[in-house]
Amino acid sequence: MEELASGWLAVGLGVSVHTLACFPVAGYGDEDQRASLLPDLIGGELLGAYCLSEAHSGSDAAALATRATPTGDGYLIEGGKAWTTHGGVADFYTLFARTGGPGSGSHGISCFHVPASTGGVRADPPERKMGMSSSPTAAVRFDEASVDGRALIGSEGQGFSIALAALDSGRLGIAACGVGVAQAALDLAADYSRRRHQFGRAIGDFQGVSFLLADMATQVEAARELYLAAARSRDSGRPFGKQAAMAKLFATDTAMRVTTDTVQILGGYGYTRDFPAERLMREAKVLQIVEGTNQIQRMVIGRHLSGRQ
Ligand SMILES: Cc1cc2nc3c(=O)[nH]c(=O)nc-3n(C[C@H](O)[C@H](O)[C@H](O)COP(=O)(O)OP(=O)(O)OC[C@H]3O[C@@H](n4cnc5c(N)ncnc54)[C@H](O)[C@@H]3O)c2cc1C
Structure with missing residues (x-):
């Protein structure tokens, strides 16, 4: 990472963020998720993005408002993420969304693996930044994006930890x-x-x-x-x-x-x-x-x- 960043930070940060996006599946995924997802994730076949920040919750990440509502066999995701590195070019989004009720705080957040091809997922145009122009940063919208139950990484409510x-x-x-x-x-x-x-x-x-x-x-x-x-x-x-x-x-x-x-x-x-x-x-x-x-x-x-x- 140090060597990459000394040549070109956009590449170093890209690898760092991709690794961040893979971490939940590697550390908390069940055997099926690890077997089906990790080879392409760690092999670099699929580029990842990490969706935690929102327009109104940055440092106070536990205040996030994006919702994932259980549908019986999966979840319906509604909300918007801000500042997503690789937003619009990623193959998958590691998403943190609220499954708990109002007032559930950090204990009502869950982690999801959402393929970018999921219906209702789209990215805004990239932010115009001071630097790192070759590293796209964009808001990502989830409009009634439907995922099945296997998208949940770890258990419900474990997302923030x-x-x-x-x-x-x-x-x-x-x-x-x-x-x-x-x-x-x-x-x-x-x-x-x-x-x-x-x-x-x-x-x-x-x-x-x-x-x-x-x-x-x-x-x-x-x-x-x-x-x-x-x-x-x-x-x-x-x-x-x-x-x-x-x-x-x-x-x-x-x-x-x-x-x-x-x-x-x-x-x-x-x-x-x-x-x-x-x-x-x-x-x-x-x-x-x-x-x-x-x-x-x-x-x-x-x-x-x-x-x-
Ligand atoms: C280029 C770029 C790429 C990014 N990539 C990603 C990404 O891939 N995924 C993702 O989820 N996020 C990403 N982010 C978002 C980034 O993590 C947030 O910008 C950061 O966490 C700060 O949040 P904020 O911008 O909302 O600032 P705020 O939280 O609004 O903070 C504003 C200022 O107040 C200060 N502040 C806030 N709370 C306190 C406190 N309690 N005590 C003292 N000072 C405080 C902050 O330090 C800051 O100086 C990216 C941001 C940028 C600029």
Whole structure:
């Protein structure tokens, strides 16, 4: 993920979101669902999208309003999702919808695997974003979309805990993307500082520039070690939610700082499209927002520290 993002974040994030969309079937699907769906999902034959956010419920995801009404042998889905990465191009939507009654809160949410070909499913035109133009982000509508009972992943009411578990792991992917973007910017800045001369010297010889580079490099290394440590905890079956939130927070804030400083080191050229510095800066920004804003990461970390999670 880190390598992909250092070349092109849209690809890194695409893989990260696809993995997020596969997570519920892999972790909570029954044997039939896993056998029939996983080979094409993990083999990359089918592209996935993850539909949690809605126009009026972003950070407060448990307030989502899309409904899935039981019909006897399946569900009728009605509502709209916002900000769906791969909306309109995905082959399937991993959807979180309300099966509980009013006031059911986070316990009334269920998870569904909805093929994009389902009648009543359609995407709006892609959002016009600051960056990541090659990664389509669109609202997706579900107008009386009918799915059979096998579309339900896990049990009714389990959806929100599935969504949070997926995001815990997804944050490691976003952190890795942040480090990739930051490393690409650092490499560009260091190279430029050796080649650009002012006052008869390479600008990297000036302490003002070399200290900036030293801080950037230190932050990138620290961010990498943080997400790798969280990933190792996950691999060995230890709790990793707090570390994943810390890694996402630190790595993506680092990406923002390092890419901004790279534009500064490139001077006027950094502000042009002749160099990738400005693209990296625009890419870094979205990482502070997706899969829980960095304010939400602080909330998650705070809850762990105060014993509320
Ligand atoms: C390019 C892109 C791709 C995306 N892809 C997907 C996707 O594939 N699937 C999906 O489900 N979603 C996706 N999202 C949505 C993304 O997860 C949300 O934008 C994000 O969770 C924030 O929600 P919001 O935009 O509604 O902001 P809001 O929740 O309205 O937040 C607005 C501001 O208030 C702050 N805030 C909110 N609550 C608190 C609080 N309690 N304490 C402190 N600060 C707070 C936030 O940090 C933010 O700064 C995508 C977004 C973008 C931009």
